[in-house]
Amino acid sequence: MRRAPLSYPLAAVVAAAALLPVAVLLYLGVGAGPALSPRALGILGETALLTGLSVAGAVLIGVPLAVASACIELPLRRFWLVALTAPLAMPSYIGAFALFAAFGPGGEIENLLGLTTPPVRGLWGAALVMALYTYPFVLLTTRASLRGLDAGLVDAARTLGLSLPMALLRVVLPRVRNGIAAGALLSALYTLSDFATPAIMQVDTFTRVIFIEYNAFGLSRAALLSLQLLTLVAVVLFLESRVGSERERPGRPLSLRLQALPTTAVLVPAALVLAAAIGLPLAVFGAWLAREGTAGFDPAIALNSAYTAALAALGTVIIALPVAYAASAGRFGRGLERVTYLGFGIPGIVMGTALVYVGLRVPFLYQTLALLILAYMLRFLPLAVGAVRSTNERLDRNLVGAARSLGATPAEAFRRITLPLTLRGIIAGAALVFLEVMRELPATLLLRPTGFESLATELWRVYEAGYFGRAAVPGLLLVLVSGLALLVMTAGEQRIDNAPARDRQR
Amino acid sequence: MLAVRDLCVRYGRTTVLDDVSFELDDGEILTLVGPTGCGKTTTLRVVAGLERPGSGALEIDGVHIDRDRFVPPEKRRTGLVFQDFALFPHLCVAENIGFRVRDRARVTHWMRVLGIEPLADAYPDTLSGGQKQRVALARSLAHEPSLILLDEPLSNLDAALKAELRWEIRAALKEAGVGALWVTHDQDEALSIGDRVGIMRAGRLEQLGPPEQCFSAPASRFVAQFLGEAVFLPGERRGDELRTLLGAGTARAGDSGDGPVDVLLRPDDVTLAADGDTNAAVEWSRYEGGTRLYAARLDDGPLLKVRTNHETHLAPGERVSARITAGHPLAAFPRESA
Known part of the structure; x- marks a missing residue:
């Protein structure tokens, strides 16, 4: 007897738009060449190797830090947790650029300190950067599963006759294993999608070769490579969906008091990781700023970034609203929402490739900001949908019914109840999209109109031209933007933690 | 309206x-x-x-x-x-x-x-x-x-x-x-x-x-069972009179015709006494403050629930005599052919 919710047709249009890039790539890429050439296999090997090494590094750094932050009483615990997740908010190209410039003969470390260091580049360099910037995924998921574990379980296992090590092995590890796997897969996803790090370190992964093909006017070959990369991404996403995360009502969290281990044994490695991931870029960009000043930086670039990001944030939130409301309205709506999540899995370079073709075919979009903003909207739509939906879902269904029974029309109930109560989610979603767009590189690189530079593309130009000193201002601004993103993200997380548990009756 | x-x-x-x-x-x-x-x-x-x-x-x-x-x-x-x-x-x-x-x-x-x-x-x-x-x-x-x-x-x-x-x-x-x-x-x-x-x-x-x-x-x-404790006791109806193992009672007009019926008994329709002709045994009792609720198994019959004042003391297993003492007409349903 229920009519289809009003949000459905709008959400369906958005979902169709989200399918557009994949459709374009299929049209362009299928038949553009043999699916499995020796060259493609070479790229696949390089990509897989980089992903494997990065994930291994992320796990090696992330798991011990997770155990330290979840189970050991550390001084300034909250600070360490935020600081240790901070690299996640930084785009890895900042790190790649800084490490690339700092190490090796003629690098900044040699210039400043007179120490000769081995260069950081190639496969190992890229893996180091990816590990440094994706370990927080592993840290967060592992920590969550450790925190979700009730210490009562360990106690129960011990009263049933297991020794403490055996209890940890048989009760704790199976639960935490899923957390580690989930984080490792997120790290793999990030590595597969990342363009700038392999490009700066000169590793021939899919993303780098797609860019090379695009520059050589091989759009359909780029599309084919994009499809192959998407297949890899799909495999990782599938594996991720299989890693179930059980959740139980958290009881007393597991706490290990390691008297024997001084806290410095934990804090020193943590500080080292932070120094490499955050301290080094800040120091390198700071040194350049001191040496070369702000000359050579055109403030219009920062303005470009800010207003495209603002437009994209506004547009994304507007198209996210019907999707988020549809997702809460019924099963079909949830299906539509899933489709819009495609953007999450589509690497920026792939999104760029698909929309470049759209620009070639639709003259009024060619070389326009509108096309670039469309790319941002499709890519970051899931962020906005997620933020709006999570507040919307915590909204009691009966509130709208209550407003209606008090005489409010559906429009009035939306304006006075639904909208004010989801406004925080809408603003948080817009902020996240804004900050992501400020830092986006690959799609911007492919789609920016001639003469348009953003902070990220400016950094790329500086890298390509070799005038590293010019990177100081855009680099530091991007770090600042990343810091703001971190604030928004942690604020959102805290709100979710503090949300009162509602007793749901129906 | x-x-x-x-x-x-x-x-x-x-x-x-x-x-x-x-x-x-x-x-x-x-x-x-x-x-x-x-x-x-x-x-x-x-x-x-x-x-x-x-x-x-x-x-x-x-x-x-x-x-x-x-x-x-x-x-x-x-x-x-x-x-x-x-x-x-x-x-x-x-x-x-x-x-x-x-x-x-x-x-x-x-x-x-x-x-x-x-x-x-x-x-x-x-x-x-x-x-x-x-x-x-x-x-x-x-x-x-x-x-x-x-x-x-x-x-x-x-x-x-x-x-x-x-x-x-x-x-x-x-x-x-x-x-x-x-x-x-x-x-x-x-x-x-x-x-x-x-x-x-x-x-x-x-x-x-x-x-x-x-x-x-x-x-x-x-409805009888949903609204409160109810026991159905087999009996016979003749006009307004009900005959059961626990004595006689008055039937409500119009509930059922003459013949075999099940009489609805609430816990306060029956009293238990430790003397007289015993016809039941106490199974358990539940102290409720001002009152006490007893369950008594009729010989070859259903389990009765009886509410007494708190001064009655009967031990589980004790033989008792149960009698209908309701001062109001009782509801009766035609016997179910079970």
């Missing part, structure tokens, strides 16, 4: 409401009671307009509503009081109560009646369950509904609060003089609050009448 006529609702193949009809007068409180899934909440939601009738019709204040002539909830002026209160979390108490009310005096009036004036500026998440329910009720009443619908209004509150708030709500409803449809699964609540009680089962209204009538002259064995 509300009239519900031959109301049916189906979800797919399951029938949720089956031919439900009743009327509700202004100022009257009708409680709908029944086990989970009996359709009582659906009835409420159809009246509120949150659900569409499958067939049948409603009339609210003379406005006819059916499947084809649907009136949206905001046009019905039915005040709905939710089980989980549904207070708007971003509005304070006074703003909640005055959601669409122009006349501030009405808001203050109902806050005063329900004793929540000091909370006017508080936000819902700072209120206790009982306060939330008072706010929810005040909100409904301040919007001057033509009738009030209450969906298990007390079920999220603890027991001590329930008893107290029950009477407060009843008094406020009576003061407002509006009709109220009060859905509950608690038979004590239904019997003590309702001017009339409707007992629902599997989408049907099994009985509708004053509480005393439903309790003492239940229309079916289900």
Whole structure:
């Protein structure tokens, strides 16, 4: 007897738009060449190797830090947790650029300190950067599963006759294993999608070769490579969906008091990781700023970034609203929402490739900001949908019914109840999209109109031209933007933690 | 005034409401009671307009509503009081109560009646369950509904609060003089609050009448058992006289014809004595404070529940003599050929 919710047709249009890039790539890429050439296999090997090494590094750094932050009483615990997740908010190209410039003969470390260091580049360099910037995924998921574990379980296992090590092995590890796997897969996803790090370190992964093909006017070959990369991404996403995360009502969290281990044994490695991931870029960009000043930086670039990001944030939130409301309205709506999540899995370079073709075919979009903003909207739509939906879902269904029974029309109930109560989610979603767009590189690189530079593309130009000193201002601004993103993200997380548990009756 | 006529609702193949009809007068409180899934909440939601009738019709204040002539909830002026209160979390108490009310005096009036004036500026998440329910009720009443619908209004509150708030709500409803449809699964609540009680089962209204009538002259064995402890004792009916193993009693007129019957016995219709011709053995006893509830197994018969005053002391296993001592006519149902 229920009519289809009003949000459905709008959400369906958005979902169709989200399918557009994949459709374009299929049209362009299928038949553009043999699916499995020796060259493609070479790229696949390089990509897989980089992903494997990065994930291994992320796990090696992330798991011990997770155990330290979840189970050991550390001084300034909250600070360490935020600081240790901070690299996640930084785009890895900042790190790649800084490490690339700092190490090796003629690098900044040699210039400043007179120490000769081995260069950081190639496969190992890229893996180091990816590990440094994706370990927080592993840290967060592992920590969550450790925190979700009730210490009562360990106690129960011990009263049933297991020794403490055996209890940890048989009760704790199976639960935490899923957390580690989930984080490792997120790290793999990030590595597969990342363009700038392999490009700066000169590793021939899919993303780098797609860019090379695009520059050589091989759009359909780029599309084919994009499809192959998407297949890899799909495999990782599938594996991720299989890693179930059980959740139980958290009881007393597991706490290990390691008297024997001084806290410095934990804090020193943590500080080292932070120094490499955050301290080094800040120091390198700071040194350049001191040496070369702000000359050579055109403030219009920062303005470009800010207003495209603002437009994209506004547009994304507007198209996210019907999707988020549809997702809460019924099963079909949830299906539509899933489709819009495609953007999450589509690497920026792939999104760029698909929309470049759209620009070639639709003259009024060619070389326009509108096309670039469309790319941002499709890519970051899931962020906005997620933020709006999570507040919307915590909204009691009966509130709208209550407003209606008090005489409010559906429009009035939306304006006075639904909208004010989801406004925080809408603003948080817009902020996240804004900050992501400020830092986006690959799609911007492919789609920016001639003469348009953003902070990220400016950094790329500086890298390509070799005038590293010019990177100081855009680099530091991007770090600042990343810091703001971190604030928004942690604020959102805290709100979710503090949300009162509602007793749901129906 | 509300009239519900031959109301049916189906979800797919399951029938949720089956031919439900009743009327509700202004100022009257009708409680709908029944086990989970009996359709009582659906009835409420159809009246509120949150659900569409499958067939049948409603009339609210003379406005006819059916499947084809649907009136949206905001046009019905039915005040709905939710089980989980549904207070708007971003509005304070006074703003909640005055959601669409122009006349501030009405808001203050109902806050005063329900004793929540000091909370006017508080936000819902700072209120206790009982306060939330008072706010929810005040909100409904301040919007001057033509009738009030209450969906298990007390079920999220603890027991001590329930008893107290029950009477407060009843008094406020009576003061407002509006009709109220009060859905509950608690038979004590239904019997003590309702001017009339409707007992629902599997989408049907099994009985509708004053509480005393439903309790003492239940229309079916289900109603008898749902409203309180009930034992069915085999017996014979001749005219108005009932003969059973536990002695004789008077039958209610019209319940059944002459012949074999099952007599409905409530725990206070029977007394136990430790002397005389014993015909039962005590199985267990439960101390209830002012009274004591005994279970006694009749020789080759059913388990009787008997409530005595607390001074009676009988040990489990003790032989007793059970006798019908009810001073009122008993309900009897034609014997089921089991």
